[in-house]
Amino acid sequence: MGATKPSSSTAASRVALYLRVSTGRQADSDLSIPDQRRQLAAYALSKGWTIASEFTEPGSSATDDKRPAFQAMIDEGTTKPTPFSIILVHSFSRFFRDQFLFEFYTRKLTRNGVRLVSITQELGDDPMGLMMRQIMALFDEYQSRENAKHTLRAMKENARQGFWNGSRPPIGYCVVDAELRGAKMKRKLAIDPVHAETVRLIFRLALMGKDNSGPMGVKAIACHLNDRSIRTRDGGRWGISGVHQTLTRETYKGEHHFNSRVFKTGEAKDASEHIVSSVPPIISTEEFDAVRLLMAARNPRSERGRFSGSPILLGGICFCGLCGCAMTLRTGKNGAYRYYTCASRARSGPTGCGGITVRMDAVDEAVIDHLENRLLEPRRLAEMMTNIIDRRSVWVEQRHKHVADLRKRATEAEARLHRLYEAIEAGLASPSDPQLKVRIGDLVAQRDTAIEDADRAERAIERLGPLVTPDLLRKFAKATRKMLRAEDGTYRRDLLRAVAQRVEVHSPTSLVISGCRVELFRTLAATGGVKEAALAVPTRVLGWRALLDSNQRPLA
Numbered sequence: 001m002g003a004t005k006p007s008s009s010t011a012a013s014r015v016a017l018y019l020r021v022s023t024g025r026q027a028d029s030d031l032s033i034p035d036q037r038r039q040l041a042a043y044a045l046s047k048g049w050t051i052a053s054e055f056t057e058p059g060s061s062a063t064d065d066k067r068p069a070f071q072a073m074i075d076e077g078t079t080k081p082t083p084f085s086i087i088l089v090h091s092f093s094r095f096f097r098d099q100f101l102f103e104f105y106t107r108k109l110t111r112n113g114v115r116l117v118s119i120t121q122e123l124g125d126d127p128m129g130l131m132m133r134q135i136m137a138l139f140d141e142y143q144s145r146e147n148a149k150h151t152l153r154a155m156k157e158n159a160r161q162g163f164w165n166g167s168r169p170p171i172g173y174c175v176v177d178a179e180l181r182g183a184k185m186k187r188k189l190a191i192d193p194v195h196a197e198t199v200r201l202i203f204r205l206a207l208m209g210k211d212n213s214g215p216m217g218v219k220a221i222a223c224h225l226n227d228r229s230i231r232t233r234d235g236g237r238w239g240i241s242g243v244h245q246t247l248t249r250e251t252y253k254g255e256h257h258f259n260s261r262v263f264k265t266g267e268a269k270d271a272s273e274h275i276v277s278s279v280p281p282i283i284s285t286e287e288f289d290a291v292r293l294l295m296a297a298r299n300p301r302s303e304r305g306r307f308s309g310s311p312i313l314l315g316g317i318c319f320c321g322l323c324g325c326a327m328t329l330r331t332g333k334n335g336a337y338r339y340y341t342c343a344s345r346a347r348s349g350p351t352g353c354g355g356i357t358v359r360m361d362a363v364d365e366a367v368i369d370h371l372e373n374r375l376l377e378p379r380r381l382a383e384m385m386t387n388i389i390d391r392r393s394v395w396v397e398q399r400h401k402h403v404a405d406l407r408k409r410a411t412e413a414e415a416r417l418h419r420l421y422e423a424i425e426a427g428l429a430s431p432s433d434p435q436l437k438v439r440i441g442d443l444v445a446q447r448d449t450a451i452e453d454a455d456r457a458e459r460a461i462e463r464l465g466p467l468v469t470p471d472l473l474r475k476f477a478k479a480t481r482k483m484l485r486a487e488d489g490t491y492r493r494d495l496l497r498a499v500a501q502r503v504e505v506h507s508p509t510s511l512v513i514s515g516c517r518v519e520l521f522r523t524l525a526a527t528g529g530v531k532e533a534a535l536a537v538p539t540r541v542l543g544w545r546a547l548l549d550s551n552q553r554p555l556a
Contacts, residue, residue: 254281321506
């Protein structure tokens with residue numbers, strides 16, 4: 001924003017120029033900032049007006065008032081005495097493309113004696129001129145909305161074809177040129193080998209913890225990363241929101257969602273409006289889903305979270321197959337009989353849900369019988385684990401290749417450093433050159449980061465633990481079947497939840513039991529011992545901690 005205020009003019013003949021373009025591309029067109037300035041200055045000269053101020057807004061949309069130069073102009077135009085009496089624009093669309101806000105600000109200025117004048121749309125101050133100005137503002141808003149609609153449609157199609165629409169990519173990715181179409185280069189996301197390892201570490205900590213110590217919460221992960229000086233892409237410290245955003249971004253499993261939120265408000269759009277494009281995955285779908293289940297289980301607002309301390313065997317994982325609501329406890333004959341009942345029916349009656357009520361002991365026995373005799377049968381376990389075991393081998397191969405790429409990057413950075421040092425020794429470069437110092441610092445950071453990431457990736461491969469063999473599956477199944485029943489004849493809820501995460505009751509004779517194979521695999525591969533692996537199930541204890549953070553990890 002520039003301002004020129006000669007003292008030889010009165011306020012009645014002083015004008016303020018307002019110059020605006022929406023994008024950098026427009027700055028090179030006929031309505032560029034210099035061209036607007038030239039036309040406005042010539043118009044002011046022809047009218048005998050003196051330019052008192054100039055307000056420049058490059059790259060700002062006129063659909064809202066979040067424009068610094070615009071607000072500064074309004075502030076000056078509404079003060080008393082006003083430094084100018086006319087605001088001069090190329091067209092009314094430069095001032096606003098929202099009819100309501102256009103009228104709001106023009107009337108606000110008019111009350112202070114300031115007029116809005118367009119050099120290409122000259123109108124009088126009579127009622128006819130006022131009506132024409134309002135109609136023009138309405139058409140400007142309509143044109144803006146149409147342009148936005150067509151632009152969004154083109155961006156959706158670009159995303160459908162797998163191309164990147166711009167903006168900063170998520171951490172772990174970089175943008176690379178894909179193909180040239182006409183004069184425009186199409187771009188796609190590619191995996192950034194340095195920061196991708198940080199993303200994998202975050203998911204590994206969320207799923208397995210440090211050294212397979214158990215799943216870690218978002219705050220514990222952030223502290224772990226900061227304690228080890230693992231920084232964000234910008235070199236900053238990790239926070240809870242950054243870790244949570246990483247763990248919930250579906251891009252990392254190979255599915256990037258475009259058009260998922262309203263640009264202005266950030267409000268989430270319906271899933272039917274999302275455009276899902278395929279990108280190189282950093283995390284497998286099974287790992288991503290397993291982390292999502294763990295985070296949902298720790299959420300105190302979820303049904304499962306509220307039931308985690310329940311004495312009911314299937315509390316928090318048993319749901320009505322008709323409406324999807326949780327099943328709750330109902331008793332009869334003064335507690336002599338216990339039932340699972342649809343919570344929606346219990347609250348709202350038959351209008352809420354047709355409702356299902358089944359005997360608790362019958363459902364519990366059916367679930368345990370299925371787990372003991374069907375799921376925990378060694379051949380069945382082997383079939384379920386085949387894909388994950390195969391993917392584990394592929395993952396190990398990819399990690400070895402990733403380590404080699406990181407070592408190569410470190411070697412290249414070291415070679416560049418060596419050449420710079422030789423140039424300094426030969427007198428070809430001055431060690432006091434500030435640009436040279438910055439370059440050396442960048443190369444040292446690249447080398448050290450690549451070495452640290454390579455070492456961390458190698459340690460992750462070493463910590464994978466023993467391979468899940470048919471013999472281990474057989475021993476695990478036998479030990480788990482035995483340990484499902486406690487010494488007093490009851491069932492172990494924690495162990496049950498390691499192999500089954502959801503039970504849907506569709507009728508008194510129909511149940512659907514579902515679980516996460518990655519969670520089962522995590523339990524199998526937790527340690528080398530069968531008994532310890534069977535016991536390595538996630539547990540959750542609720543309790544108040546006065547004056548302490550609720551997300552702290554348990555003390556050793």
